[in-house]
Amino acid sequence: MADLKPDADGFFHAASSAPTQNSDGSIPETKTEVKTGDLTESKNEDAPQSGASALLKSTFEVTVTLADQQADPNSPLYSVQTFEQLGLHEDLLKGIYAMKFQKPSKIQERALPLLLQNPPRNMIGQSQSGTGKTAAFVLAMLSRVDYTKEAVQALCIAPSRELARQIMQVITTMAAYTKVTTGYAIKDAVAKGASLKQHIIVGTPGTLTDLIRRRSIDTAHVKIFVVDEADNMLDQQGLGDQTLRVKNSVPRDCQIVLFSATFPDYVRNFANKFAPAANEIRLKTEELSVEGIKQFYMDCKNEVHKYEVLVELYSLLTIGQSIIFCKKKETADVIAQRMIDQGHQVSLLHGSKDPVERDRVIDEFRDGKSKVLITTNVVARGIDIPQVNMVVNYDMPLTVDNRPDPETYLHRIGRTGRFGRRGISINFVHDRRSWAEMQEIEQKLGKAIVRVKTDDFDEMEKTLKQELKA
Numbered sequence: 001m002a003d004l005k006p007d008a009d010g011f012f013h014a015a016s017s018a019p020t021q022n023s024d025g026s027i028p029e030t031k032t033e034v035k036t037g038d039l040t041e042s043k044n045e046d047a048p049q050s051g052a053s054a055l056l057k058s059t060f061e062v063t064v065t066l067a068d069q070q071a072d073p074n075s076p077l078y079s080v081q082t083f084e085q086l087g088l089h090e091d092l093l094k095g096i097y098a099m100k101f102q103k104p105s106k107i108q109e110r111a112l113p114l115l116l117q118n119p120p121r122n123m124i125g126q127s128q129s130g131t132g133k134t135a136a137f138v139l140a141m142l143s144r145v146d147y148t149k150e151a152v153q154a155l156c157i158a159p160s161r162e163l164a165r166q167i168m169q170v171i172t173t174m175a176a177y178t179k180v181t182t183g184y185a186i187k188d189a190v191a192k193g194a195s196l197k198q199h200i201i202v203g204t205p206g207t208l209t210d211l212i213r214r215r216s217i218d219t220a221h222v223k224i225f226v227v228d229e230a231d232n233m234l235d236q237q238g239l240g241d242q243t244l245r246v247k248n249s250v251p252r253d254c255q256i257v258l259f260s261a262t263f264p265d266y267v268r269n270f271a272n273k274f275a276p277a278a279n280e281i282r283l284k285t286e287e288l289s290v291e292g293i294k295q296f297y298m299d300c301k302n303e304v305h306k307y308e309v310l311v312e313l314y315s316l317l318t319i320g321q322s323i324i325f326c327k328k329k330e331t332a333d334v335i336a337q338r339m340i341d342q343g344h345q346v347s348l349l350h351g352s353k354d355p356v357e358r359d360r361v362i363d364e365f366r367d368g369k370s371k372v373l374i375t376t377n378v379v380a381r382g383i384d385i386p387q388v389n390m391v392v393n394y395d396m397p398l399t400v401d402n403r404p405d406p407e408t409y410l411h412r413i414g415r416t417g418r419f420g421r422r423g424i425s426i427n428f429v430h431d432r433r434s435w436a437e438m439q440e441i442e443q444k445l446g447k448a449i450v451r452v453k454t455d456d457f458d459e460m461e462k463t464l465k466q467e468l469k470a
């Protein structure tokens with residue numbers, strides 16, 4: 001467990017006085033609509049007004065000038081200000097330098113002043129995949145904690161243990177110069193009867209609700225509750241009930257922070273109730289796709305041919321790292337086993353694996369020890385492995401009622417093209433149905449998905465390498 005050592009003499013915290021409330025208990029709104037580049041932002045009048053370069057080396061020996069993207073007002077990585085101008089404590093700035101971040105991204109620049117204002121206001125923040133939402137909410141949590149108090153003061157939940165562990169990694173790196181203490185609320189991380197008193201608890205909704213119910217976590221002093229991948233976490237067909245239970249356990253004046261790359265309309269209404277009177281940063285549908293991710297499809301003849309094409313793709317899949325998404329665990333099991341039997345090295349991860357195995361597999365993949373990960377939607381969201389330059393949708397993503405799922409599609413393909421890098425996604429279609437599913441997604445997102453031939457592997461290799469090099 002990534003846990004920093006507690007220390008007695010904590011310091012720096014953002015005062016968290018309760019927001020002034022309306023007679024109905026809601027928090028009054030003072031919003032201004034501001035259109036900034038590709039973000040439509042609603043913000044408070046008192047947010048500060050709004051300046052470095054870095055080179056990112058991609059795994060494909062391509063040097064991408066991040067500085068160029070961060071200087072382009074139309075890029076989601078653009079910012080006017082420096083981190084130093086965002087009102088962060090100097091110990092957090094040291095953490096940011098340790099992460100080698102030079103300049104904030106648009107979401108970081110916009111969201112941080114809103115997240116840190118006093119009295120605290122709720123926040124609903126949307127920004128494309130891989131644009132740095134995690135750092136925004138992690139810095140907010142670290143700024144709100146009073147390190148002199150031994151009490152749980154910040155909660156953060158995410159849909160998978162892999163993502164919760166990743167968020168914890170960001171917290172511990174960013175907080176390396178602070179006295180913060182952290183604890184996990186994920187399966188098998190807490191001994192029965194133990195109580196968690198660390199400043200920041202990160203977990204998954206099921207385990208966190210359990211720990212709260214068993215009084216292993218006292219939520220009376222929680223000042224900030226962050227819900228990552230919020231549209232997924234609030235969806236009543238998914239994790240909504242548990243997320244709501246956590247919310248009902250925190251103090252009324254607790255700052256609620258919702259972040260995601262996607263907020264479909266049917267969740268947005270609920271999000272507005274869940275986080276009333278929130279400052280909002282939104283994207284339009286046409287802004288959702290990440291420019292650096294080139295989208296392709298391959299027209300396969302049938303299921304058998306799909307597998308053959310995947311095997312043929314193997315040499316390309318291993319140029320960098322790749323993630324192959326399947327609809328069902330069973331499919332993932334079968335294709336992983338077949339590939340292993342044929343001498344290919346692949347890793348397999350899904351929800352039926354035990355926690356120890358899940359941790360081992362994702363850590364191996366993260367460390368680059370394995371190059372191809374076959375999985376299900378369990379890692380569709382949030383997982384940040386910069387070397388991933390290809391995503392394959394072996395099966396198109398579908399909702400629980402078997403409808404094409406553009407949000408999950410965006411999250412899946414967003415495992416590549418992280419923070420200005422290039423990436424490619426390939427959809428396998430093999431029948432009328434999968435074709436229609438892909439077309440519906442293409443139409444909804446308004447971004448062309450280009451055909452690559454399946455019968456000419458040299459041509460396919462050329463096309464794909466060209467894209468990665470471009």
Ligand SMILES: Nc1ncnc2c1ncn2[C@@H]1O[C@H](COP(=O)(O)OP(=O)(O)OP(=O)(O)O)[C@@H](O)[C@H]1O
Pocket residue numbers: 100101102103104105108127128129130131132133134135260261381382383384386414415418419
């Ligand atoms: N200001 C910055 N400068 C350079 N790199 C950054 C900066 N902010 C974040 N990053 C890096 O960008 C990558 C993506 O960040 P992050 O995982 O927070 O994206 P995200 O917006 O949460 O994506 P998703 O929607 O997929 O969850 C990470 O590797 C992170 O370390």
